[in-house]
Amino acid sequence: MSNHPNDYIKPELMACCGAREIRDGDIVIVGTGFPTMSANIARYTHATHATLMQESGVFDARPARPALSVGDPCLNPGAAMIGGLTDVMGMFLQGGWVDVGFLAGSQIDRYGNINTTAIGDYAKPKSRLPGSGGANPIGALAKRVLIIALHNTRSLAEKVDFITTPGYLDGPGARERWGLPPETGPQVIITNKAVLRFDKETKEAYLESYHPGTSVDEVVKLTPWELKVSDDVHETEPPRAEEIRVIREVIDPHRMITIYEKRGYV
Amino acid sequence: MGKVMSTADAIGKFVHDGEFLFIGGYVCRPPFAAIHEIIRQKKKDLTITRSNAADDFDMLIGAGCVKRFIATFISLGVYGLARCYRRSIEKGIPHKIELEEYTNLSLPLMLMAGAMGMPFVPVKDMVGTDLMNVRSFMGDGKYKMIESPFDGSPVMLAPALHPDVAIIHVQQADEDGNAQMWGIGGDCKWGANAARRVIVSCERIVSRETIGKDPSRTIVPAFKVAAVTEEPFGAHPGYTPGFYDMDLAYGYLYKEASNTVEGFQAFLDEWVFGVKDRTEYVQRYIQKFGFAQYKKLQAKFDYGYPVSYTY
Numbered sequence: 001m002s003n004h005p006n007d008y009i010k011p012e013l014m015a016c017c018g019a020r021e022i023r024d025g026d027i028v029i030v031g032t033g034f035p036t037m038s039a040n041i042a043r044y045t046h047a048t049h050a051t052l053m054q055e056s057g058v059f060d061a062r063p064a065r066p067a068l069s070v071g072d073p074c075l076n077p078g079a080a081m082i083g084g085l086t087d088v089m090g091m092f093l094q095g096g097w098v099d100v101g102f103l104a105g106s107q108i109d110r111y112g113n114i115n116t117t118a119i120g121d122y123a124k125p126k127s128r129l130p131g132s133g134g135a136n137p138i139g140a141l142a143k144r145v146l147i148i149a150l151h152n153t154r155s156l157a158e159k160v161d162f163i164t165t166p167g168y169l170d171g172p173g174a175r176e177r178w179g180l181p182p183e184t185g186p187q188v189i190i191t192n193k194a195v196l197r198f199d200k201e202t203k204e205a206y207l208e209s210y211h212p213g214t215s216v217d218e219v220v221k222l223t224p225w226e227l228k229v230s231d232d233v234h235e236t237e238p239p240r241a242e243e244i245r246v247i248r249e250v251i252d253p254h255r256m257i258t259i260y261e262k263r264g265y266v
Numbered sequence: 267m268g269k270v271m272s273t274a275d276a277i278g279k280f281v282h283d284g285e286f287l288f289i290g291g292y293v294c295r296p297p298f299a300a301i302h303e304i305i306r307q308k309k310k311d312l313t314i315t316r317s318n319a320a321d322d323f324d325m326l327i328g329a330g331c332v333k334r335f336i337a338t339f340i341s342l343g344v345y346g347l348a349r350c351y352r353r354s355i356e357k358g359i360p361h362k363i364e365l366e367e368y369t370n371l372s373l374p375l376m377l378m379a380g381a382m383g384m385p386f387v388p389v390k391d392m393v394g395t396d397l398m399n400v401r402s403f404m405g406d407g408k409y410k411m412i413e414s415p416f417d418g419s420p421v422m423l424a425p426a427l428h429p430d431v432a433i434i435h436v437q438q439a440d441e442d443g444n445a446q447m448w449g450i451g452g453d454c455k456w457g458a459n460a461a462r463r464v465i466v467s468c469e470r471i472v473s474r475e476t477i478g479k480d481p482s483r484t485i486v487p488a489f490k491v492a493a494v495t496e497e498p499f500g501a502h503p504g505y506t507p508g509f510y511d512m513d514l515a516y517g518y519l520y521k522e523a524s525n526t527v528e529g530f531q532a533f534l535d536e537w538v539f540g541v542k543d544r545t546e547y548v549q550r551y552i553q554k555f556g557f558a559q560y561k562k563l564q565a566k567f568d569y570g571y572p573v574s575y576t577y
Binding site for chain 1: 292293294317318337338339340341343344347348351352355356367368369370371372374375378389390391392393394395396397400419420421448449450451452453454455456505507511512514568
């Protein structure tokens, strides 16, 4: 088996990109789908001491199948601790203990601000979305935030219709002005086409790597802002054999990850 | 006078039009028996709240019981956006509810403040985002920004919440209302303790002696509880840890039905107005889907060490 098998699907590559952002020992707050997948890939490969928690109140769950929501029954038996929202969101997240948070959104802008509230005018929305839930506090308070998005000119936006969750707001210094904890904020936007990383100075997302099968030009074209390109831009490393093995044999034997292909992550 | 009563009596007696309700649950333990009864009794102008709302809130909104919603999030989980909620906000069907929006950190802390008798609580989230720019029925009282009196840094203060009534569904309670819950808690404990009166719906009523075998699991003490209702399978199609699994197939039915106003109405006619109480609901469920499907949802047991408090 080659070290980089060819038969992977795009959601697997994206999950691996997320996993590679996780360091050994990290405390990771996860939702369902990609976040859990990524965190578990990390746990079974390079970050065996990473631990997961769900906002609903669960620490170090050991589910027998992939959870369908952060309140899923399978998260209960086997967890190390179960409390409530004020335990995880309060004591752990606001308390400053969470290293990594994972977020997705219907609209994301160049500063990593996320909209999950409404498309169009808030008072008379074209489409009313679910709202913040735990996203705003995770975006505000987790040390490193990873964002998952579809790469098109609808999901990525020059400006989001509503800032539900703070990225770098309107640029350098904004998080600090609002009193958000120092050294926090989004790190990457992982899309089905590329990995965009946030510039430490300008706080703007730039192109770090493009996935196999696409190109710098295509990614730039699909991005609604003038996307800056790293001097070291390169192709994203495909999933490694070991990562693929962990996904298919350990974490997701029923291949629930394929639903993301139907949602456009191709 | 005894607190044990039917859900119909509990809702009739303790939930009044125009009141502010905390309704517990977080995928697990939504108090559906009580939700259906609120709809059957056509309660109206309610203000409702909890973090991460789901199909139960969607149903109350679609049925026209709700005027205001102190919200953080609402969806049908794996089945996506909440249909009745969207129709209310986007099209004013059956009417447009008023929304005050917080987050899954700030709202539970506001309930905690209510439970603790604190007038307000500092929260570290929300700042800098558009959640600050939208204010509805709470107006200027939605939050205040101050400079910390300790170090001058900007701090958001959010008000304590005091629901008139909390309705929660738990595994077990005694006749006086000592309510025991285990598994994912959401904001249930704070919401219940912030309220002026509590309706405890439970899978089983147990003796005071049984409560005393594991008192650390009690989340609401008897003195706060107004009514106790025994409703086995009372959280369905949500789940109750140790009792039954969530029912995804039924959740799909609700999603499909609630896609249209007519479908939603037919769903209510069948599952809410078409039955007189939870017992009939369970009978209808078994008639329609079979006893095997009902049994399939029942939880298996897996015990650890028994807990002992003796000395």
